[in-house]
Amino acid sequence: MHHTTEQRARIRSVALASAAAALALALTGCSSSGDASVSADGKITLTVGTFGTFGYKEAGLYDAYMKLHPEITIKENRTTVEGNYWTALQTRLSGGGLDDVQALEVGRISLATSEDLADAFADLSDAPGVDKKDYLPWKWDQATAADGRTIGLGTDVGPMAICYRQDLFKAAGLPSDPESVGKLWAGDWAKFVETGKRYQAKAPKGTYFMDSATGLFNAVVSSSTVQYYKDGKLAYKDSPSVKTGWDLAVRAVHGRTSQGLKMFDTPWQTAFSKSTFATTVCPSWQQANIQQFSGPSNKGKWNIAQPPAAGNWGGSFLAVPASGKHVDEARKLVAWLTAPEQQVKVFQKVGNIPANRAAHDLPGVIDYKNAYIGPDAATGQIFSTAAKAIQPAETGPHAQDLTGAFSTGVQLMEQNGKSPEEAWNATARQIDSTIQ
Numbered sequence: 021m022h023h024t025t026e027q028r029a030r031i032r033s034v035a036l037a038s039a040a041a042a043l044a045l046a047l048t049g050c051s052s053s054g055d056a057s058v059s060a061d062g063k064i065t066l067t068v069g070t071f072g073t074f075g076y077k078e079a080g081l082y083d084a085y086m087k088l089h090p091e092i093t094i095k096e097n098r099t100t101v102e103g104n105y106w107t108a109l110q111t112r113l114s115g116g117g118l119d120d121v122q123a124l125e126v127g128r129i130s131l132a133t134s135e136d137l138a139d140a141f142a143d144l145s146d147a148p149g150v151d152k153k154d155y156l157p158w159k160w161d162q163a164t165a166a167d168g169r170t171i172g173l174g175t176d177v178g179p180m181a182i183c184y185r186q187d188l189f190k191a192a193g194l195p196s197d198p199e200s201v202g203k204l205w206a207g208d209w210a211k212f213v214e215t216g217k218r219y220q221a222k223a224p225k226g227t228y229f230m231d232s233a234t235g236l237f238n239a240v241v242s243s244s245t246v247q248y249y250k251d252g253k254l255a256y257k258d259s260p261s262v263k264t265g266w267d268l269a270v271r272a273v274h275g276r277t278s279q280g281l282k283m284f285d286t287p288w289q290t291a292f293s294k295s296t297f298a299t300t301v302c303p304s305w306q307q308a309n310i311q312q313f314s315g316p317s318n319k320g321k322w323n324i325a326q327p328p329a330a331g332n333w334g335g336s337f338l339a340v341p342a343s344g345k346h347v348d349e350a351r352k353l354v355a356w357l358t359a360p361e362q363q364v365k366v367f368q369k370v371g372n373i374p375a376n377r378a379a380h381d382l383p384g385v386i387d388y389k390n391a392y393i394g395p396d397a398a399t400g401q402i403f404s405t406a407a408k409a410i411q412p413a414e415t416g417p418h419a420q421d422l423t424g425a426f427s428t429g430v431q432l433m434e435q436n437g438k439s440p441e442e443a444w445n446a447t448a449r450q451i452d453s454t455i456q
Contacts, residue, residue: 126335134165144355145169156177162174175335177410182299183323192222197323234426238426249415266440278434282435304373358376377408380408386404
């Protein structure tokens, strides 16, 4: 949602609404995990259910909290893949065994804050030490129900930038320093596509401006305040960002400025090491992919520039089931884990960009540099600036299903040679037959 937000972003499963009634019943009726008990000496065990790598254990935060609170023992129940976590959570909701703290991916938060489910979670807005103004406003809003209760505190976000190959830009006659590169497309994704035409005109043989038009489409939509839903209803056919994103993806495909790769698949991974594309849409977690797949020989060749518009891809929350045995203690733990000082430590250890904006100005975030990309890349500054500029958007319960459907639609043009009309009609048929 970073290294594991990448997993969260691509592996999030579907079937959100179908679980709503069961979740509501189970969350209000089940007690918390048997592990969350009080020992004979009065010591309380708090269980924390997570997926991927939230970084709390790695950053030593559990140990630090237990040292501050000798009466508390923390046990993390971690699942590697968020989709598996969500499936298992639904099973536990039906049969009991909720953790005292449950992580929620951003793709689930619309369901969690719905009228059917919001009462099943404790209100965290007045948890000890929590100050609303410390959090990114749009992130706080995502976890706030219609009745004003905030049922999750943000852990991390996925602010987007553009990662680009300095050497390929130079070879194509384009500026290569981050400030000048950002100015090429400042304020308009259409300028990004136009820059692609300039690149392609003088591109080194066998290279493309961008890896994937699906990444472009998703970036355009995610940087808009109007995405797939409006006033709680599916409205993708009338969405300006969907139309713009689709039209720009078509231009990228027809202009052959995209290599047409499917993000995260093996050919996409291999293309990093082969240096066949010059840009990729770059949420903060993408840095880990760049380093892993580009390899040691390409160290220092990448850089990071501001995107045409601020947007978010990924991120999670910590929530406390209201039926837990230790709700007060769990609320205190969640508030502490998401406080600025702790989020900075997580960022420094595993790279998760803080959802708590008070952390962005602390040493270790704003001045962070990515050693692989190089000392001139103002990584922390770019991503924290992008995070602050993101505006809240209505996501809706099936946002990830829609993202997947449109990614498939763009790939019909890129990989199967379908016309824009054929691809759009196929996408609309899929959405209208599977998503209400």
